[in-house]
Amino acid sequence: MSTALxxxxxxVNTEYKYGFVSDIESDTFPPGLNEDVVRAISAKKQExxxxxxxxxRAYRHWLTMTEPKWPKxxxxxxxxxxxxxxxxxxxKAQLASLDEVDPELRRTFEKLGISLDEQKRLAGVAVDxxxxxxxxxxxxxxxxxxxxxxxxxxxxAVRKHPELVEKYxxxxxxxxxxxxxxxxxxxxxxxSFCYVPKGVRCPMELSTYFRINAKNTGQFxxxxxxxEEGAYVSYLEGCTAPMRDENQLxxxxxxxxxxxxxxxxxxxxxxxxxxxxxGRGGIYNFVxxxxxxxxxxxxxxxxxxxxxxxxxxKYPSCILLGEDSVGEFYSVAxxxxxxxxxxxxxMIHVGKNTRSTIVSKGISAxxxxxxxxxxxxxxxxxxxxxxxxxxxxxxxxxxxGAHTFPYIEVKNTxxxxxxxxxxxxxxxxxxxxxxxxxxxxxDAVNMIVNGFCKxxxxxxxxxFAVEAQKLLGVSLEGSxx
Amino acid sequence: MNTTSILxxxxxxxxxxxxxxxxxxxxxxxPGEVHAVMGPNGSGKSTLAAVLAGREGYDITAxxxxxxxxxxxxxxxxxxxxxxxxLAFQYPVEIPGVNSTYFLKSALNEQRKHxxxxxxxxxxxxxxxKEKIKLLDLNEDLLKRAVNVGFSGGEKKRNEIFQxxxxxxxxxxxxxxxxxxxxxxxxxxxxxxNKLKAPGKAQLVITHYQRLLNxxxxxxxxxxxxxxxxxxxxxxxxxxxxxRGYDWISRExxxxx
Ligand SMILES: Nc1ncnc2c1ncn2[C@@H]1O[C@H](COP(=O)(O)OP(=O)(O)O)[C@@H](O)[C@H]1O
Ligand SMILES: [Mg+2]
Numbered sequence: 001m002s003t004a005l006x007x008x009x010x011x012v013n014t015e016y017k018y019g020f021v022s023d024i025e026s027d028t029f030p031p032g033l034n035e036d037v038v039r040a041i042s043a044k045k046q047e048x049x050x051x052x053x054x055x056x057r058a059y060r061h062w063l064t065m066t067e068p069k070w071p072k073x074x075x076x077x078x079x080x081x082x083x084x085x086x087x088x089x090x091x092k093a094q095l096a097s098l099d100e101v102d103p104e105l106r107r108t109f110e111k112l113g114i115s116l117d118e119q120k121r122l123a124g125v126a127v128d129x130x131x132x133x134x135x136x137x138x139x140x141x142x143x144x145x146x147x148x149x150x151x152x153x154x155x156x157a158v159r160k161h162p163e164l165v166e167k168y169x170x171x172x173x174x175x176x177x178x179x180x181x182x183x184x185x186x187x188x189x190x191x192s193f194c195y196v197p198k199g200v201r202c203p204m205e206l207s208t209y210f211r212i213n214a215k216n217t218g219q220f221x222x223x224x225x226x227x228e229e230g231a232y233v234s235y236l237e238g239c240t241a242p243m244r245d246e247n248q249l250x251x252x253x254x255x256x257x258x259x260x261x262x263x264x265x266x267x268x269x270x271x272x273x274x275x276x277x278x279g280r281g282g283i284y285n286f287v288x289x290x291x292x293x294x295x296x297x298x299x300x301x302x303x304x305x306x307x308x309x310x311x312x313x314k315y316p317s318c319i320l321l322g323e324d325s326v327g328e329f330y331s332v333a334x335x336x337x338x339x340x341x342x343x344x345x346x347m348i349h350v351g352k353n354t355r356s357t358i359v360s361k362g363i364s365a366x367x368x369x370x371x372x373x374x375x376x377x378x379x380x381x382x383x384x385x386x387x388x389x390x391x392x393x394x395x396x397x398x399x400x401g402a403h404t405f406p407y408i409e410v411k412n413t414x415x416x417x418x419x420x421x422x423x424x425x426x427x428x429x430x431x432x433x434x435x436x437x438x439x440x441x442x443d444a445v446n447m448i449v450n451g452f453c454k455x456x457x458x459x460x461x462x463x464f465a466v467e468a469q470k471l472l473g474v475s476l477e478g479s480x481x
Numbered sequence: 482m483n484t485t486s487i488l489x490x491x492x493x494x495x496x497x498x499x500x501x502x503x504x505x506x507x508x509x510x511x512p513g514e515v516h517a518v519m520g521p522n523g524s525g526k527s528t529l530a531a532v533l534a535g536r537e538g539y540d541i542t543a544x545x546x547x548x549x550x551x552x553x554x555x556x557x558x559x560x561x562x563x564x565x566x567x568l569a570f571q572y573p574v575e576i577p578g579v580n581s582t583y584f585l586k587s588a589l590n591e592q593r594k595h596x597x598x599x600x601x602x603x604x605x606x607x608x609x610x611k612e613k614i615k616l617l618d619l620n621e622d623l624l625k626r627a628v629n630v631g632f633s634g635g636e637k638k639r640n641e642i643f644q645x646x647x648x649x650x651x652x653x654x655x656x657x658x659x660x661x662x663x664x665x666x667x668x669x670x671x672x673x674x675n676k677l678k679a680p681g682k683a684q685l686v687i688t689h690y691q692r693l694l695n696x697x698x699x700x701x702x703x704x705x706x707x708x709x710x711x712x713x714x715x716x717x718x719x720x721x722x723x724x725r726g727y728d729w730i731s732r733e734x735x736x737x738x
Contacts, residue, residue, distance in 0.1 A: 424577065427574075428537070428538075429574045430574050430575075430576050432534075432536050432537070432558060432574075433570065433573070433574035433576065433628075434559075434576070434584075434588075435535070435557070435558035435559045435562065436534050436535075436558055436559075436561075436562050436567075436568050436570075437562055437584070437585075437588035437591075437644065437648070438559055438562040438563045438588045438589075438591040438592040438595070438648075439559060439584075439587055439588055439591055440559050440591075441559075443587070443591075447576075447579050447583075447584070447587065448576060448578065448579060450578075451576070451577065451578025451579040451580070451627070452577070452578045454578060
């Protein structure tokens with residue numbers, strides 16, 4: 001068939017825009033993993049004894065586990081001894097202002113379109129920039145402090161608030177949880193920490209840009225967010241990664257805790273390097289994200305836009321313990337070329353009258369394979385629980401695939417569960433119809449894809465929604481005439 | 482060649498996958514004119530419309546088509562649209578998730594941009610919509626829905642003409658806009674089309690039945706059969722067809738052959 005279809009199939013063939021490797025010298029461990037490496041990481045970060053012990057327990061448990069094989073993804077075996085488990089930019093004196101940040105790093109951020117200057121100017125966005133797993137710049141710290149909000153790198157939290165870290169670390173994702181969570185628990189290098197005290201509405205969106213930089217460095221981020229009674233926080237996470245040939249493992253853990261009447265909104269735009277058009281290279285993004293709605297009427301809402309990574313496994317989940325608590329999951333996952341995504345959520349209803357909403361939008365193009373995998377579990381105690389799930393797939397071209405695996409476990413007959421699923425295709429006739437009105441092929445594809453994702457985008461904070469739309473646009477750019 | 486014409490088709494041959502469908506069409510449409518192309522099912526009417534609009538998948542094997550003096554067949558479909566060529570689809574396409582108003586505003590502004598005109602903002606566009614929607618007696622709520630999604634057959638056809646009214650094309654090609662319309666809707670749509678008639682503009686009205694031509698009165702009627710224009714005449718030709726059917730022409734052609 002001629003152009004319309006091939007155009008749609010080609011629209012994926014845009015070179016990864018963020019493919020460059022920055023020159024900052026890394027303080028990097030040689031590849032390999034054993035108890036000494038775990039201890040060395042902990043020592044390097046001057047951690048308290050409890051944390052070193054915790055890491056070692058995680059490592060020992062990890063040794064007893066095997067890599068999961070159930071996701072719908074295929075990749076060569078990972079050589080865990082071939083990975084370097086620590087890389088940090090050379091330590092610098094504490095920075096008083098952004099001007100003191102390494103100019104090379106500043107340039108990197110600028111190439112990514114997220115210059116801190118710009119971010120600072122952006123109305124009320126605090127930026128905790130993470131590069132090679134170590135935080136290098138934190139802004140708006142002072143303003144947050146005024147409200148009693150703690151927002152800092154994980155290492156800083158370990159130094160300044162060890163009691164909070166000890167209380168909550170591993171409380172949502174235990175170190176035994178799964179293979180990659182155990183590995184992360186043993187070797188995590190840094191990440192973000194956020195604590196919002198009782199009754200405080202965090203005055204700004206908290207935003208963190210993660211970025212893999214040094215070659216051959218596994219990325220093991222650890223994020224912990226705690227919202228005390230009646231607190232509210234909206235947290236934004238965004239990623240881009242430089243182009244490279246070897247596959248890189250990214251195994252992050254994110255834990256959220258919401259107490260009575262608290263609300264946490266966690267939004268992600270994920271754009272790790274997806275590999276080239278032939279499926280070479282790219283990030284393996286094996287992430288454990290989970291939140292617990294501990295308190296009554298608490299709420300946790302996950303929104304994600306996943307366009308990157310060679311392989312994505314990711315199931316941001318909610319454990320709904322508190323009565324009347326609410327879990328939400330809004331997701332856009334785009335796969336093109338040879339990308340594989342197996343993503344979804346788990347909503348575990350334990351408390352009475354708990355409610356959950358799942359809206360999943362999968363877009364497959366090229367040879368991309370997109371799977372939605374979701375579990376809705378209604379425990380015996382969850383009288384009056386309700387769930388609504390909607391899983392839509394959009395296919396672009398002939399070679400891609402979309403798969404849906406909804407699992408439902410109901411132990412309480414009062415539960416109400418609704419599930420809707422659709423699969424559609426961007427057709428040549430739709431593109432032609434747009435063309436005939438004066439709209440280009442590229443704009444037509446973008447328009448249709450954005451329309452498809454609308455319900456998810458509207459859950460994102462304003463500036464992030466714009467960014468997400470742009471990102472989708474870039475991912476969908478093709479050699480359209 | 483008439484340089485003042487809007488559309489000039491000469492000996493156009495086109496087909497799909499090796500199958501010849503249009504077998505030498507010649508047709509000249511001047512400013513202010515309304516031409517009707519009539520023909521039985523399968524004669525190539527929609528193919529002619531699709532080739533003019535630039536739909537992919539058709540092979541142009543011979544001939545040429547000039548639009549406002551430029552080579553039409555060289556242009557991408559969106560370029561033709563921006564140059565003022567509009568096709569009202571026989572089967573309007575549904576685009577789930579894309580809001581009708583947003584779609585039409587994008588289309589109009591895209592066209593304006595390419596003509597060096599300032600884009601309309603939301604308020605100006607809404608004003609235009611309110612003015613044009615009256616022409617078609619179309620429910621404004623439809624525009625809050627996704628493009629053509631959940632529209633009845635008649636609403637889809639009226640929406641095509643509504644879009645035409647908003648985009649205000651130089652050449653409008655209407656492909657069986659009458660099919661699927663009841664008599665009242667047919668009158669509304671025809672009145673809409675008639676109001677869009679203007680001295681510098683032209684309309685090519687494609688239809689199977691003559692009844693549309695009671696409302697949209699053409700200056701010229703062409704009969705298309707098996708990919709060829711076999712008769713051309715004034716509006717009385719349509720009436721003759723209505724009375725005697727297409728078979729009459731077939732028989733005459735066979736006699737002549
Ligand atoms: N895409 C196509 N592939 C194959 N045959 C086609 C295609 N489009 C049209 N045809 C054939 O060409 C002829 C003319 O079709 P069409 O232009 O739709 O006629 P009309 O609109 O006058 O009913 C028919 O025989 C039809 O089957
Ligand atoms: Mg037809």
